[in-house]
Amino acid sequence: MSSNVKYHLSVSSCFARxxxxxxxxxxxxxxxxxxxxxxQYFAGILMLKVIVEKFQAxxxxxxxxxxxxxxxxxxxxxxxxxxxxxxxxxxxxVRHGEFDRMLLRPANVFFQFAVMxxxxxxxxxxxxGVIIFLYGCDLAGFHLGPINIIKLLLVVVxxxxxxxxxxxxxxxxxxxxxxxESLVGFxxxxxxxxxxxxxxxxxxxxxxxxxxxxxxxxxxxxxxCDFLGQNDRIMLPLDFVGWTPLVGGAMFVLANKLFNMxxxxxxxxxx
Amino acid sequence: xxxxxxxxxxxxxxxxxxxxxxxxxxxxxxxxxxxxxFLWKSAYIGIDTVEGLKEQxxxxxxxxxxxxxxxxSCNVQNIINERVRDGQVAVDLFKPISIFVCxxxxxxxxxxxxxLNKAFPLLIIGIVFxxxxxxxxxxxxxxxxxxxxxxxxxxxxxxxxxxxxxxWVMELGNMGRVKDAIVGALSGRLVPLWFFPTSFITVSKxxxxxxxxxxxxxxxxxxxxxxxxxxxxxxxxxxxxxxxxVCALVWNAAKKRxxxxxx
Amino acid sequence: xxxxxxxxxxxxxxxxxxxKKGLRGAILNLFYAEKMxxxxxxxxxxxxxxxxxxxxxxPNGAGKSTTVKMMSGILHPTSGxxxxxGISPQSxxxxxxxxxxxxxxQRTQLYWDLRLGESFELLKRIYxxxxxxxxxxxxxxxxxxxxxxxxxxxxxxLSLGQRMRGDLAAAMLHSPKILFLDEPTIGLDIEAKHSxxxxxxxxxxxxxITVILTTHDLDDVQQLCNRLIVINDGKKIEDxxxxxxIDKMAPYRLLVVDMNxxxxxxxxxxxxxxxxxxxxxxxxxEKNKITxxxxxxxxxxxYAIKDISVEEPDIEEAIREIYKLTYCRL
Numbered sequence: 001m002s003s004n005v006k007y008h009l010s011v012s013s014c015f016a017r018x019x020x021x022x023x024x025x026x027x028x029x030x031x032x033x034x035x036x037x038x039x040q041y042f043a044g045i046l047m048l049k050v051i052v053e054k055f056q057a058x059x060x061x062x063x064x065x066x067x068x069x070x071x072x073x074x075x076x077x078x079x080x081x082x083x084x085x086x087x088x089x090x091x092x093x094v095r096h097g098e099f100d101r102m103l104l105r106p107a108n109v110f111f112q113f114a115v116m117x118x119x120x121x122x123x124x125x126x127x128x129g130v131i132i133f134l135y136g137c138d139l140a141g142f143h144l145g146p147i148n149i150i151k152l153l154l155v156v157v158x159x160x161x162x163x164x165x166x167x168x169x170x171x172x173x174x175x176x177x178x179x180x181e182s183l184v185g186f187x188x189x190x191x192x193x194x195x196x197x198x199x200x201x202x203x204x205x206x207x208x209x210x211x212x213x214x215x216x217x218x219x220x221x222x223x224x225c226d227f228l229g230q231n232d233r234i235m236l237p238l239d240f241v242g243w244t245p246l247v248g249g250a251m252f253v254l255a256n257k258l259f260n261m262x263x264x265x266x267x268x269x270x271x
Numbered sequence: 272x273x274x275x276x277x278x279x280x281x282x283x284x285x286x287x288x289x290x291x292x293x294x295x296x297x298x299x300x301x302x303x304x305x306x307x308x309f310l311w312k313s314a315y316i317g318i319d320t321v322e323g324l325k326e327q328x329x330x331x332x333x334x335x336x337x338x339x340x341x342x343x344s345c346n347v348q349n350i351i352n353e354r355v356r357d358g359q360v361a362v363d364l365f366k367p368i369s370i371f372v373c374x375x376x377x378x379x380x381x382x383x384x385x386x387l388n389k390a391f392p393l394l395i396i397g398i399v400f401x402x403x404x405x406x407x408x409x410x411x412x413x414x415x416x417x418x419x420x421x422x423x424x425x426x427x428x429x430x431x432x433x434x435x436x437x438x439w440v441m442e443l444g445n446m447g448r449v450k451d452a453i454v455g456a457l458s459g460r461l462v463p464l465w466f467f468p469t470s471f472i473t474v475s476k477x478x479x480x481x482x483x484x485x486x487x488x489x490x491x492x493x494x495x496x497x498x499x500x501x502x503x504x505x506x507x508x509x510x511x512x513x514x515x516x517v518c519a520l521v522w523n524a525a526k527k528r529x530x531x532x533x534x
Numbered sequence: 535x536x537x538x539x540x541x542x543x544x545x546x547x548x549x550x551x552x553x554k555k556g557l558r559g560a561i562l563n564l565f566y567a568e569k570m571x572x573x574x575x576x577x578x579x580x581x582x583x584x585x586x587x588x589x590x591x592x593p594n595g596a597g598k599s600t601t602v603k604m605m606s607g608i609l610h611p612t613s614g615x616x617x618x619x620g621i622s623p624q625s626x627x628x629x630x631x632x633x634x635x636x637x638x639x640q641r642t643q644l645y646w647d648l649r650l651g652e653s654f655e656l657l658k659r660i661y662x663x664x665x666x667x668x669x670x671x672x673x674x675x676x677x678x679x680x681x682x683x684x685x686x687x688x689x690x691x692l693s694l695g696q697r698m699r700g701d702l703a704a705a706m707l708h709s710p711k712i713l714f715l716d717e718p719t720i721g722l723d724i725e726a727k728h729s730x731x732x733x734x735x736x737x738x739x740x741x742x743i744t745v746i747l748t749t750h751d752l753d754d755v756q757q758l759c760n761r762l763i764v765i766n767d768g769k770k771i772e773d774x775x776x777x778x779x780i781d782k783m784a785p786y787r788l789l790v791v792d793m794n795x796x797x798x799x800x801x802x803x804x805x806x807x808x809x810x811x812x813x814x815x816x817x818x819x820e821k822n823k824i825t826x827x828x829x830x831x832x833x834x835x836x837y838a839i840k841d842i843s844v845e846e847p848d849i850e851e852a853i854r855e856i857y858k859l860t861y862c863r864l
Contacts, residue, residue, distance in 0.1 A: 040452045040455070051310070054322070055321060056316070056317070059313050182296065185296075186295045186296075189299045189303060190302050193305075197310060202305075203309070
């Protein structure tokens with residue numbers, strides 16, 4: 001058993017090291033990413049500020065609280081971008097025969113897929129996220145004590161798992177159709193809209209969908225409710241931080257199953 | 272002329288075969304539409320008018336903004352980037368038709384295709400869920416259409432400019448997305464600039480971005496009087512001329528660069 | 535000796551969409567696309583023993599890569615079976631691929647931006663190769679492919695030939711028993727082709743590694759393979775030792791004669807003229823009907839000859855004959 005763990009750790013760390021080395025070779029991409037990402041996120045939070053100032057708090061969520069939710073969302077997004085960005089390119093990998101290569105190696109293909117790349121450049125996504133989140137914490141008076149930090153870590157990791165799993169689930173369609181790129185934009189949009197704004201602005205049906213069918217509400221809305229003590233028309237005890245990592249884990253298991261189903265189809269129908 | 276029509280037709284045909292991509296794009300836009308509309312509804316709870324605008328007007332604004340965004344997505348920046356990367360652009364320079372006309376024809380094909388497969392279904396969905404987004408008056412409607420055409424020109428020229436950067440910077444990378452991010456932020460696509468602090472409004476008047484979304488949309492919901500609308504369209508025209516000149520300059524510089532440096 | 539590769543009545547069918555033409559077709563395709571079934575591999579069987587070097591050839595689209603994919607476990611057959619060393623790659627993928635080395639001529643498994651050695655390090659971990667074996671294999675690769683001259687260079691800076699050496703070395707690191715080589719000499723210059731062929735001969739001779747070689751380069755076949763399997767349209771057409779195959783398919787030789795006179799008709803009853811260029815005539819004659827010296831003496835009695843040379847048919851002739859025959863059969 002422990003030799004198995006050692007094996008997986010050694011392979012993962014080798015992939016990680018190589019990924020970082022590879023990305024250091026292309027600094028210009030780093031620069032353009034560095035320019036684009038902060039603009040998008042800061043513009044987003046600015047717009048929320050403008051609306052709240054001209055109008056009112058959204059469904060009882062003041063601007064500090066909105067900034068908190070927004071920033072928390074950016075943290076899990078950033079982590080997902082660092083760990084799971086290859087899930088955006090499953091279609092490309094199918095077309096270029098990269099899964100053939102993985103099938104030729106004596107290791108579980110899902111494992112190879114999950115650890116094959118650490119998107120070092122994605123850390124840039126985390127920087128504005130951290131800034132906005134800390135800003136939100138400060139404004140909302142949220143205390144970053146040790147227990148809260150552990151809870152936060154669970155939420156961020158859980159949120160990243162939910163996001164990553166969703167990309168893998170939708171990306172697995174490429175095993176049948178050889179194309180998955182279009183779904184990436186759609187999924188991103190869906191995730192951002194449900195994580196950037198409090199769920200309560202949406203009608204009841206949409207809230208139900210985003211809780212029980214595509215559980216994006218758990219990425220940062222419900223944990224934020226727990227952290228900030230907001231009781232926002234929630235019927236079930238959903239505002240509990242612990243749900244997020246559980247949902248994340250469950251979705252990842254589902255993603256694994258769907259991925260393997262897709263891989264089986266790929267092995268039967270070729271490329 | 273026939274070549275133009277043919278190129279546009281080729282683009283329409285290509286996009287027809289990618290039906291899945293089209294469904295997903297429509298889906299993505301539906302999400303944008305719903306998120307924005309509900310955001311405004313939530314903002315307007317218990318409030319009647321802000322800056323002279325009522326809730327229904329902002330809902331209309333949001334629906335039309337999404338429709339407009341499907342038409343304004345220009346691919347020319349990617350095409351130029353690709354052709355420079357492949358070295359194909361040297362070949363393009365010597366074709367009998369000016370390549371800009373080719374790129375334009377391609378994007379016009381996209382516009383027509385988007386009108387049919389994206390804008391139209393999105394409009395239906397918007398009507399079903401949020402009611403018909405009536406324009407303020409019929410005249411305003413025609414002004415809106417004209418202004419949209421001008422918006423497309425501005426947007427296209429900006430894309431072309433970004434694309435041409437590829438001649439100097441080897442790897443454009445995400446520059447296109449940077450431009451889109453800036454446009455998204457400053458064009459009034461989601462939150463029109465009327466709600467922003469005065470400093471923003473002043474600066475934005477001197478940039479081309481608000482004339483892409485805010486101008487036609489503002490006309491449509493009746494935020495502007497007819498005079499103001501005509502003035503705005505003139506400013507759009509001015510921006511088109513400015514951008515055309517800049518493009519021409521950059522294009523000449525690019526051609527010189529290609530001829531001296533090779534593809 | 536038991537075969538290390540057993541392929542039994544292997545079949546692979548693909549469902550392919552029929553596409554219609556033009557604008558009307560494109561619109562129709564939005565709603566409904568007809569499917570048809572294509573048999574890429576149609577009932578192929580063969581056994582390969584340990585230590586053989588087998589050439590697996592056929593025209594493009596014949597089903598070669600499909601068969602190789604099924605043998606390496608990437609693709610599942612529609613029916614029939616593959617056994618590698620007694621294990622089925624479909625049911626026990628990890629165990630089987632640990633014994634295989636696969637090199638695709640047109641795609642590399644090396645990481646483009648990093649040193650060659652980094653890719654090796656990764657493979658060492660993935661295949662769980664212990665340090666002693668790893669060192670030993672690297673040394674062998676240096677002896678056979680001079681890998682140490684390129685191991686510290688980024689892969690993107692390597693020439694095609696060097697990259698191929700890197701890929702071959704990478705495939706050998708985990709001491710596989712079987713090597714599948716898909717077009718390993720494609721695009722290489724003479725020097726590089728020479729090293730690759732040398733490599734294959736050496737590892738086969740010294741380590742007894744079984745090699746299955748898919749190639750269009752018939753020089754590869756002539757120089758390396760002791761056995762040839764020819765497939766076309768998914769079916770196995772020929773299977774046997776190289777020299778017997780050549781003899782069977784191209785049982786003739788060529789006589790090239792430079793005539794020293796002008797004539798419109800240089801014909802001879804026992805030989806067929808296949809080409810004339812000015813005063814040079816190419817005769818094809820069957821080995822069992824007439825010998826070269828006979829033909830030469832008879833021709834010299836009829837015509838004034840300046841110079842002659844005799845050519846053996848090469849593998850290309852044999853293959854062309856095989857393909858011609860199969861098209862006749864269809």
